[in-house]
Amino acid sequence: MFAVRKVLIVAPRTVAESTWQDEAKKWQHLQLRFSTVLGTPRQRVMALERDADCYVISRDSVTWLCEYYGYRLPFDMLVLDESSSFKNPQAKRFKALRRARPSFDRVVLLTGTPAPNTLMDIWSQIYLLDGGEALGKTITSYRTRYFRPAQTNGYIVYSYRLRDAKAEQEIYDAIAPEVMSLKAGDYLKLPPRIDNIIRVEMDSMAQKTYRTLEKELVLGMGTDDEITAMTAAALSNKLLQLANGSIYTDDGNTVDVHNAKIDKLAEIVEANEGKPILVFYAYKHDLEKLQQNFPEAKLLTGAVEMQEWNRGEIPMLLAHPASCAYGLNLQAGGNIIVWFGLTWSLEQYQQANARLYRQGQDKPVIINHLVTKGTIDEQVMKALQTKAAGQDALLAAVKAKIREYGGNQNET
Template structure:
């Protein structure tokens, strides 16, 4: 296929060539992959500035997206790409191949750094979905930080650089510029731009931006970060978000309330932390979906209302493919059992992706965390159903962008099944307000505990 780039893609490509360290913060669907590959091609074969490129990506993206994009466009078909995946033997064999680009999943970054250390062979590193390196405590960040001085050119790609606030930005920017702009340590970054928020003694649970800090941070990184939004550059089809209230019977809602009270009262009186807040909210989300794991691991069924609502959506879809996002294993089991006549599928490899995009999968079941980044599924359908919601704004946006992205020809509809009177309503409010930080989650949980205690 002949590549005819948009003007913004030419601009981004030129910046990738001009700047040895750059953050390409392109919105989902703007073609980060083909833009980056085009820049790599010119740097390698026209300017002779690089010789070996490492791409670090989410597993599914490493398996498919980079090779598919290179094969798709005429001007990139000569690029030799080796996928460093599988077991140790397969990964070592892939590294021995004579290739231009080596693609590895982010879970193997620590292994790769341990393998090479000071003999690091890659003069250019591209991190696809740089936001997955937003924790300065993560092993993958610490490993990549060790070899960063050995890398001549570094590119960070993401559409969501700070989904939970600007504290997330420091580790990502450090990998790009080694601390030149936001400082060498996250402690110094916090002290300069943040004030402590909620705390318990010496333990600080959250930080708040100092006045003028956001503008100062943006100004500091503006010279090496290219930020673009899809709505500014593309004529996208219509996007409709449709919240479908799912009403439980009095008996079902009573059972939900009983289990909710039990889980909330387990932590009442204790200091609510992000860890136990997330644990309890996972239980509440399970209940809202219809079933919950008991303490002994068995599944307790509460209702089937979401299954009934989904059945109506599938009926009215009239055979059009539908992508359903679920969160928990027992939800998946329920969906497979209830809709086996649709022959539901999951994406296990490139063949499944091709089958979906060819319109041959009527019902696709997907866990958002396994599909959040990089997959191009817009050719296969335009209907999304959120069977179960979650707190991650980043996952939510990335998952929706599998269908609502450049190349989508039809209006996209996102159905969200919302169990009335449950925690689903709280999640929707916070997603809409983009207030889904850990602090927000903890405050919401404390509010629910207070309501339960007061009998409301």
């Protein structure tokens, strides 16, 4: 129809490297020409100067791109792949794209998790879509209209909640003319998904170490009225590390405590001999321990490993959910996932699982969760199962522990 001349596609780096280009090959009759705008500034400039229909750039280079063109971009259409990565209105990438938005006649946002934590997350995304028509020109006006403070110390507001029961529907009504939802289950015939919770038990010495650390950390935090998301996250991180098997000391060294999860993963590998396994880890010491115990494993760093995995050349692929949660097509390489380290982020969890459980998968997808008994792993797993927002579930878990130990710093 000649309504669009040049399209700018913004995506996570690994997705920008190959996913869009690989998918376009399946639509050869369209003869779309792609230019991949990655690499050094000089390489990016050369890619921008090529004659193409679609220019794919990493979201990390958006600010550079806007500054390079003086915020007057030579594209008439914008596609934001995984738009929830622009949910923070204070981020440089959002501010740069907000300033350059008048350059585009058409804007399309793509995401499987538009509001990963709360409906507060959709304001900046919808603003990039319509320039503020549906939800207001500023995050402050949006917040004032639909939300109220949920946690505050009198001066600083740590979190917000919806104003009342009607506010949620009012937001949906406001954005309804601009959005549509396509659920895979309604349009695609996917094989079954099997979720396994595999209980892992620490030895008695590790259990004692965990209980001692948990009590010391909890009692050092004061009463539950004083707990913020930041302090709760710090406690959670320590306990999650220990549940996985190791922990960082204050000076940055790693102390190995147990191998319960490593041993259980070895059992899974043995039971699925010859089948590729995608393992999600949480901490750097998790990665180091996995690489030591499974020398055949490869770390997912970019398109090369993704292609090798899909060709069946990698028996175990190690990935952090934050770095590979968006847009990667890994469904051709295997159908087994192991969560070695769990995450409070429902968005990362859902998106990471969707790397295998997606269109093109022809085998049942088996998702194994290694959950250490008697640890914070159990609270994280419960939050993921109930699809609770990560921060709220985290605070609730920590406050429950404070009440369990009495919340008295003088307690011995």
